[in-house]
Amino acid sequence: GAVVSQHPSWVICKSGTSVKIECRSLDFQATTMFWYRQFPKQSLMLMATSNEGSKATYEQGVEKDKFLINHASLTLSTLTVTSAHPEDSSFYICSARAISRGTYEQYFGPGTRLTVT
Amino acid sequence: DQQVKQNSPSLSVQEGRISILNCDYTNSMFDYFLWYKKYPAEGPTFLISISSIKDKNEDGRFTVFLNKSAKHLSLHIVPSQPGDSAVYFCAASGYSGGGADGLTFGKGTHLIIQP
Numbered sequence: 336g337a338v339v340s341q342h343p344s345w346v347i348c349k350s351g352t353s354v355k356i357e358c359r360s361l362d363f364q365a366t367t368m369f370w371y372r373q374f375p376k377q378s379l380m381l382m383a384t385s386n387e388g389s390k391a392t393y394e395q396g397v398e399k400d401k402f403l404i405n406h407a408s409l410t411l412s413t414l415t416v417t418s419a420h421p422e423d424s425s426f427y428i429c430s431a432r433a434i435s436r437g438t439y440e441q442y443f444g445p446g447t448r449l450t451v452t
Numbered sequence: 453d454q455q456v457k458q459n460s461p462s463l464s465v466q467e468g469r470i471s472i473l474n475c476d477y478t479n480s481m482f483d484y485f486l487w488y489k490k491y492p493a494e495g496p497t498f499l500i501s502i503s504s505i506k507d508k509n510e511d512g513r514f515t516v517f518l519n520k521s522a523k524h525l526s527l528h529i530v531p532s533q534p535g536d537s538a539v540y541f542c543a544a545s546g547y548s549g550g551g552a553d554g555l556t557f558g559k560g561t562h563l564i565i566q567p
Contacts, residue, residue, distance in 0.1 A: 339495070341495075369554045369555070371554075371557075377559065378557040378558060378559045378560060379496070379555075379557045380557075381555065383554075384553075394554070426493070428495050428496070430495075430555075440486065440498050441486075441498070441555060442498060443488070443495035443496045443497070443498075445494055445495045446493065446495045448493065
C-alpha cells in the first residue's frame with residue numbers, strides 16, 4: 336500500500352516551453368501533497384505544499400508563477416514548470432500523506448527528471 | 453543555514469556488522485523525524501520514524517534513537533546486508549495542529565556495505 340506514481344519519469348523540453356508533471360496516490364487518498372526538487376549531489380528541497388481544493392503554499396525563494404501547482408482531487412496533484420529555463424533542470428519528486436494513516440509518513444513518487452535544453 | 457545535518461557523506465560497513473548513521477538538527481520545533489533510503493534517480497523510500505515523545509523506535513533490523521537534549525538522532529541497521537547499500541536521508545517535520553508539514557532533509561549519507 337501507499338504507492339505514489341509520477342508521470343512522466345523523464346522529460347526533455349526546449350527553453351521557454353512549459354512542462355506538466357503529474358503526481359498520483361494510487362491506493363490511498365491524500366489531502367496534502369508536497370513537491371520537492373533535488374539537484375545533483377544535493378538534498379531534497381521542499382518547493383511547495385499542495386492541499387486539495389485550495390491554493391498551494393510555496394517555500395521562500397520558489398516562484399509561484401513559475402511553478403504552478405494544482406491539487407484537483409484527493410489523488411492527483413500537478414506541477415507545471417512554465418517558461419522553463421536550463422537552470423530549472425532538476426529531479427522533481429512529489430510525496431503524499433495518507434489521510435487514514437494518522438501519522439506523518441510521507442510516501443514519495445519515483446521522481447521526474449526534467450532537462451531543459 | 454542547514455537545519456538538518458548529516459555530517460558523514462559516506463560510510464563503509466562490513467556485511468553482518470552494525471551500521472550507524474547519524475543526524476543532528478538545530479530547529480527545536482521539529483518533533484517528528486524520519487529516515488528514508490534512496491537509490492539514484494528514484495524517489496525516497498520510507499524506512500522508520502520517531503516522534504519526539506519517544507527515544508527509541510524499532511522495526512526489524514532498523515532502530516532509530518532520538519536524543520532530544522542533544523538534538524541528535526541515529527539510525528542503526530543490524531545486521532547490515534548488501535541490499536542496504538544506498539543513500540540514507542534523515543528528515544524532520546514540525547507538528548502544526550494536525551496539519552502536515554513538508555519535510556526538511558539532511559544531505560544524506562551514502563552507506564556502502566562491503567562483503
